[in-house]
Amino acid sequence: MLAAEFVSRHELAKEYGICFDGPVDPSRWPETHRRLFEDVQKLGDQKHGTYRESITVDSIEKPWRAQTTRRAERLVGLSDKYYDAGPNERSWRSNIEPEVFHRFSVEVTCPECTSRLWESEIRAALNSLEPFADSLEQRRERRKACECPDQLNGYESGINMIFSDRAEAAIKHDPPLKIKKPKKNEQESELPDRVYGLRKTEKFSLLMNSAAVRDPSRRLRDMIEMSPFAEEREPLLFPFLILEAKSSKQGDTAAVEMQTAFCIRRILKLQHDLKEATGSESCWKTGPLLWFFASYGERWKVSSCFVKRENGDIKWCVIDLWSGDIRGKDGAIQLLLIVDYIFDWARDIYRSSIQNELGILATDAIATTDPDIFSMRERSVSGWLNAFSEVGSFSADNSFDDTTSDLDYLSIIDPLGAVRDKSIIETRFLALHITANDIEDFLLSYTSVEASREAIYEILRYTQSSWRLDAATLRHLENCWTGEALRQSDENFDEQEIFYTHITILMFMGPKWQPVRQITCLAVAEAALKIMASKVARVPSSTPAGMRKRPIKSNVLRNALVKYIRRFKEQSVSQNLTAAVFMMCLSSATYRREGKIENELLVSRGKAGYFGFVLDNSPNVHEMVTATYERHKIGRRQPVDQYLRFSQIQTKQSANNFGGIQIWPDMKPLMFHVRGCIMIDGLHKNGDIPKRCLYIDNVCEIEQILELVQCACHQGRYYTSVPSDLGPRLEDGFNYINQSTDAGEYWDANKNHESIEKWLEFLEGMKTSASSVPSPILISSDEESNDGVDEQDTKMANT
Template identity: 45%
Template sequence: MDAEEYSSRLELARQYNIHFLGPVQADRWPRTQGRLFRDVQSLGEKKYAGFCQSASIDSIDKPWRGQTKHRAQQLAANCERRFKEYRNEAGWRLHIEPDVFYRFTVEVACPKCRARLWRSEIEAAIDGTDTHVKSLEERRKERSPCSCTRSWDHPEDPGINELFSDRAEADIKHDPPLPVRKSTLKKKEKPDRVYGLRQTENFRTLLDSADKRVPMDSNVRRLRDTLTVSPFEHEPEPLLFPFLIVEAKTGKTATQATVQMQTAFCIRRLLTLQYDLKTAPEKEYNNESAWETGPLVWFLSWYGELWRLSACFVETINGPVPHFTVVDLWGGDIRCKDEALQLLLIVDYIFDWARDIYRPAVLTELDALSTGYIPAVDPDIFSTMERSASVPTRYSQQSQSHLTFAAVDSGPIIDPNLPGSSHPDGTIRDAAILESRFLVLCITERDVENFLLSFPSVEQSTEAVLTMMVSLHQAWCMTADTLNSVEVQWTGEFRPHDQDYDPDEKFYVNFVLLMFLSPEWEPVRQLTCLAVSKAAWRTLLAKTTILNATETVIMDRLQSCPPVGKVEIGTFLSRLKEQSIMNNLTAAVSMLCLSSSFYKRGKIPRELLLCRFNGYHVGFRINNSPSVLDLVTIVYEAHKIGRREPADPYVRLSRIQTKQTVHINRFHMWPRRKLLLLHISGCILIDGSGYENSPKRCIYVVKASYPPDDAPGLARALCREGRYYSTTQLGPGLRPRDYFSSLNGSTEATTSWRTECNPETFEDWMEHLEAQLQNRAGMTASSPIPITSSEESSEEGDEDSDELMLDTD
């Protein structure tokens, strides 16, 4: 780089608000990234001689430390040789970079046991109290080192890393081109190496799905077409949102200043990609991004043996215009073993940060913009799968005896209660057992006559139609095929079609989702649906005494209903069904109630948004008085005879009892719901509304498992130490409008059981539990555990531990 180009780049960097500050005091670091930077500087103080001194302890708890120390010794020796040979840039890069960036090429988890092959010396973390931080801490507590014996034909093959990839000397596009010289414009630049995220199946699903910000009638809707995700030219498999950039020189002629100016605009380009992703939800929905740390790019520059690490981040100073700031964190001569070790540990740390913090944050931001659904694990990434999942074929025979498989929606579970625990004063049950119900009033044109005649009088049938009119004010438009798919997905019920069935017939629909606890203390998620075909709606209006003027207004309103397809509603329901055990229990205790709707921006929470249509946001909202629920329930109860389900085809109920297996939420669907606080035992005690012939209260086993003779002690501990929660149980014969005042209740824990209830009222229950134990022949503290939550019943993978808030008071 000559002096003219350097001066031109320096001036342009000032215009673009690019600032190289060098080493600065910690108070100049961004608050959200301060912990990351402190960790890097701590690793930059490690000494080779004092690292891995205790062979007996380290070889068991941290077997990789000895390997890291050996790699540092080899790196220092290798670097010393290149220095003496006076190698050019290509020679340095060929021999040094594979050693330094080794971690980015191999899998982190053992293909056999899913335990860790290595861990960062300091595991990357961020300051905060949000759910993701707690979840990450819980997962890391469960991680253990691999202790598998390596076979002769497979001694030490950790597999290829599927999370990250890199590009060497690939063109980064600048749009508009950079005026770095007076006579030319620079459209592209080629940094020596860039690391980013691979397009795994989860990324592909999100990017190939529709962008929520784009109207449904737009020709270009895929998120990958509306959002820039890579700085490179079009590639079959793009490198997504790069986070590490490397620039190498031989040290013969290069200076730090020239390397900075050579890389400045590529750094800006990478940060801009991340910044645009973070601010997209804020601009569109006026919602704060969930990405706590925000954009961050690591910059490794080296001149032969001299290496330097800088952190690049975005600041908004005196306004919304972004400033791109670069600060130095570490530097060293890696011919020295101390500095070689420090560099390897720092690269390990960057990998750990990219895997546990950066990549999940990018996925979350993309999900906020996309209509696509992704599961809690990435099918392309072996280290994110549960230990209960199948392993590659080459390990299947030798590992088959250790595998367990968890069934999802596998049919009814006879009794979720702890045997012998039920008593008028209380019961104990597995929190993972949940019932899904689908209650629908679906009227086609051929059903109109029978539906109207089912009411005792014309006045009552007219009132019902008027109630429908109000209920369908915020209706969606769905085809018959889409509507049927909802029941199949929710409860697995597939109903045969009659000869007149038209899969493309249009219906006006409105949904209500209600979470509650039954009199038997079973968590229930009920999806209630009112659906009226277009033809049936015209016939209903014609057969009742509604004025023609009103009819015109109604039909005009319904003509503007947004269409919702199978993909949009299916994706949303899948996310609902992936809520964790604790989230569902919290929603049931609070009697969460949501209704389908469509509004202009600002009315639909981001997590409940399905799509956009003609400027409207289509999704669900909190509703404290859902008329649809009241109407459909009344019609269902009127058509039901005793325990026999209605014979008329237009009103029906299906249900399925399942055991939940989701332990961590990638998507938090319930708005404004604070998780219930668990007792330190991993259980929670809930007070009820006192249904006749139903236990007054219930202990839910969420995380813990315990021997049977602990049940009386557990109940006593919870009534003395647990936080107090109460709810209204819902059972047959209760009209919805009678409990509307209890919907969407608070889950704040303001008092404890000992202040709300006299412990003496539990004594009959305690005596009952103790008597039951004495009656069980041969039952001891080491006897088989009769109830274990799903979280404990299957070996968890590294990515799937439940998000728990423990009450240790």
């Protein structure tokens, strides 16, 4: 670096408040990072001989120690090799850096037993005020070392999917830096040798694509800057480690600091702006932190970069914590242990902090794990759940209560209130399929001829604005929705036969406060319609204005319909819960004129018209088909009639269930508490249905549930809903279908606290029972829940 450029950079760094303070006394360390810095210096004092001697003693609990020793010895050998070969920077970088940062490229969990392949010598220090502190400590205590023979003898396997890096990629500066250089006086970007950051996993995608709390019309990714690099296909998010490397001959420490100063500030500012955006709601107690590695051939230095306020101004501070020579075994083992520690910090603490901050700014619920990361998955914790699933439970009248066993998920039911995992959803398909062969049986099911004639009038009226679907598309529709399909051997279903079909999609709360999404379908074969019309004399009443009196002759394309239905299933946990709380309802419609009709969602365009869904505040088809289904049931036994179809599945939504397009018109998402929970009050008068429900992110201990109930009561928005079984009639539900999603007040403004107190007393009473419940058996060693399982299934047999 030329002298003029160095001076220019130095002056600008002072202007920006960038301070390289060198190795300072620990009394000057920020309290928020003190324990981290102490641990790094402790590891920096480790001696190779002492570490090697401890291998035999700890070989069972820490089998990776022998491997770390071998890696240090290999690093020493490589350093000697390239030291003798000369001061070529590229050779040093290409051969030494992969060894030093090896941990950031491999998996931490054994693919066979899901135990740990290795751990940091010291667990990364965790501030007890962090919201995830308790759960992290519990996970750490559960972790066990892998004992698989293949893993004990070899290098770590797998690819790390949490982190990624960029080598010599441009970090953009806006505005450009005023740096005097030959032929130009501005620097728009700089290329640090290597930067490590967070990979855009499915969980980050969900957060980035979520609508912003402060402006729901915009995505969070458009409001918060998350990467300092120029536009990339897959961005590197919120970097936490930067490296600048030189050969041993170019070991000018001051020049390296000035070369990296503005990239350090740029990355720290990215973190700082995120924390500032969350304001008083921020849960990031420790705050921004960046690790700075500088290498000069065999000599390495580790520094920490953080933000502090001084007399109202922001300072970007860099202090040195360790330096050493990796040609010596002590220096090599120290550097590898420090990198292990930073990996542990970045994985367990930093990443969670960033996600928590983004979660505060996002309207969508945050899944607890990343399904695309093996080591973040965890199996069901059924022991605790099964023990409490029956505590305080009671029998509710549920006309669809023919379910098989539930998934292992949180469901505490009591008349005063329910507690549920908000990612669990119930999907139902109910259809009345009438062919020419079914007509006589169908009409005989009515108690009188007059009643059967009225049913024909009703069906003819509904099919006047229906869609034309072939039988194969109907089969696809049910299969896409619940995974079931019409049997290939059904004699009444020719795949080419045309059915005039009306579809209603309804979201609502079931009697146990389970979110339900239901397709109700009336499908009548063309031949059957002709027979029905011949049995009645008068013509049914006209259809609403804007709709055709005769069905549009073109068919709805199967691919278009299936694609549209899948969009419903791809909605996020937040969107589905919102739609169920406010009982959103859409019905199929056909129309000829160009352009949109009010609240229209287009499925496809046929040769003669348009097919779409519209908001339906009086879903008559749902009522008629449901009434027919109820009339044919005998107790809990499903109807045996060929013309009735019912299937049901209970699933756990995963992080990749995100609807990029809002499927429900005019729906504002629920405002979740910062802890990810929300409490919904019931407007119903049925004493057999819990009064209210608390929805939480995942499984947690009863003490945490108590805390979440209190948080929701005093700090959460006040929403209401009407849980129901939606049997033969919607009853009071008609008054609440497609209602506004605005919350008029907060829970603490609600005066009905007496039953809340009784509910809290009931939950307090569960603590005693909890103490006698055996600890859950965990198969995986990391995250709390198993959101990695996409739509796990509990299916009900079809009729």
